[in-house]
Amino acid sequence: MRKASLIHFARQLQVIKSSSSHPRSFSSSPSSNKLFVAGLSWSVDEKSLKEAFSSFGEVSEVRIMYDKDSGRSRGFGFVNFSREDEATSAKDAMDGKAFLGRPLKVSFALDKVYREPVTTRHSNMGTTFTRSR
DNA sequence: GTTGAGCGTT
Numbered sequence: 001m002r003k004a005s006l007i008h009f010a011r012q013l014q015v016i017k018s019s020s021s022h023p024r025s026f027s028s029s030p031s032s033n034k035l036f037v038a039g040l041s042w043s044v045d046e047k048s049l050k051e052a053f054s055s056f057g058e059v060s061e062v063r064i065m066y067d068k069d070s071g072r073s074r075g076f077g078f079v080n081f082s083r084e085d086e087a088t089s090a091k092d093a094m095d096g097k098a099f100l101g102r103p104l105k106v107s108f109a110l111d112k113v114y115r116e117p118v119t120t121r122h123s124n125m126g127t128t129f130t131r132s133r
Numbered sequence: 134g135t136t137g138a139g140c141g142t143t
């Protein structure tokens with residue numbers, strides 16, 4: 001068994017466990033406090049997005065992806081809430097709603113949170129080869 | 134001065 005496979009499998013298990021540990025509050029979707037927000041206007045920054053989502057709960061983190069070259073917004077970002085019900089209500093309220101002229105597309109974010117660095121170790125005689133992705 | 138579905142950095 002490879003290490004990367006174990007990590008992937010553990011992440012899958014965590015999603016299933018978080019879903020099955022709350023049988024009653026299961027709203028037919030992998031609930032999370034992280035929201036994926038797309039359909040943003042090009043001129044939307046993090047502060048305006050946070051101001052828009054702060055009315056639904058306590059926003060802990062807001063990140064908008066900007067282009068490395070031009071520095072302009074790529075039109076999507078992420079909003080972190082302190083509670084899952086806040087994120088759920090915010091998604092339910094803001095999804096499909098217009099924001100600065102464009103219809104917003106809000107959904108739960110995927111757990112692309114930790115990307116393991118590409119550690120290519122040339123040990124002696126190929127002792128340890130750690131390839132990720 | 135542009136574009137328009139999507140799942141991101143340490």
